[in-house]
Amino acid sequence: MKLFLDTANLTEIKQANEWGLLDGVTTNPSLIAKEMKNGGSFKDIVTKILKETPGPVSIEVIAEDYDNMLKQAFKISELGKNAVVKVPFTTVGLKVTKALSDNGVHVNSTLIFSGIQALFAAKAGATYVSPFVGRLDDIAEDGMSLIEQIKTIYTNYDMKTNILVASIRSPLHVLRSMIMGADVITLPFDVLSKLPSHPKTTEGLTRFLDDWKKAFGSMDFPL
Numbered sequence: 001m002k003l004f005l006d007t008a009n010l011t012e013i014k015q016a017n018e019w020g021l022l023d024g025v026t027t028n029p030s031l032i033a034k035e036m037k038n039g040g041s042f043k044d045i046v047t048k049i050l051k052e053t054p055g056p057v058s059i060e061v062i063a064e065d066y067d068n069m070l071k072q073a074f075k076i077s078e079l080g081k082n083a084v085v086k087v088p089f090t091t092v093g094l095k096v097t098k099a100l101s102d103n104g105v106h107v108n109s110t111l112i113f114s115g116i117q118a119l120f121a122a123k124a125g126a127t128y129v130s131p132f133v134g135r136l137d138d139i140a141e142d143g144m145s146l147i148e149q150i151k152t153i154y155t156n157y158d159m160k161t162n163i164l165v166a167s168i169r170s171p172l173h174v175l176r177s178m179i180m181g182a183d184v185i186t187l188p189f190d191v192l193s194k195l196p197s198h199p200k201t202t203e204g205l206t207r208f209l210d211d212w213k214k215a216f217g218s219m220d221f222p223l
């Protein structure tokens with residue numbers, strides 16, 4: 001199971017990497033636009049992310065027609081060996097996905113909201129599919145049941161496309177994805193930073209160290 005960070009912010013990427021928790025990054029036009037407001041060109045920002053990330057980085061095309069999507073996709077893939085082209089799931093996007101994967105370019109098929117879309121993206125050769133669980137929850141549908149569906153469909157037909165759970169809003173989304181056997185989870189930094197802590201770990205450590213101090217009066221290490 002791989003953990004990706006859903007961000008275009010370099011400080012967050014560096015922090016997750018230092019924790020040993022960064023397998024890759026996903027960006028989207030909204031996240032990159034937010035970083036560009038703070039200065040820096042598109043190329044500058046994505047090049048730095050690609051360099052800082054030890055695994056795949058998804059960067060999305062913004063065109064909607066075939067020729068321009070393809071042109072943008074090839075430009076993205078030339079930015080680095082770990083660049084993955086994010087292609088929105090539309091019929092044009094499917095055609096682009098097929099052309100790119102036939103040319104050995106890794107595609108993340110994004111904005112997936114149904115099991116059927118996930119199957120079509122896999123048939124077109126996508127390396128990843130990104131089902132958006134949080135945005136389904138937003139409209140009172142159970143986002144996580146989509147992950148279950150895709151898992152079943154991919155198992156039924158022995159499909160190798162990686163299920164990348166996206167639009168994660170809470171630690172529970174993360175846990176349920178892990179239990180369902182998702183291949184990748186991409187999460188915002190604020191969710192990632194909530195995951196390591198547990199009140200019983202904090203309490204346990206405090207008790208161990210208090211006991212030591214009570215017994216020996218200092219925290220000098222005896223070796």
Ligand code: E4P
Binds near residue numbers: 028110132135166186
């Ligand atoms: C996925 O790759 C998207 O960037 C992302 O997960 C969207 O999440 P949001 O619904 O919280 O914007």
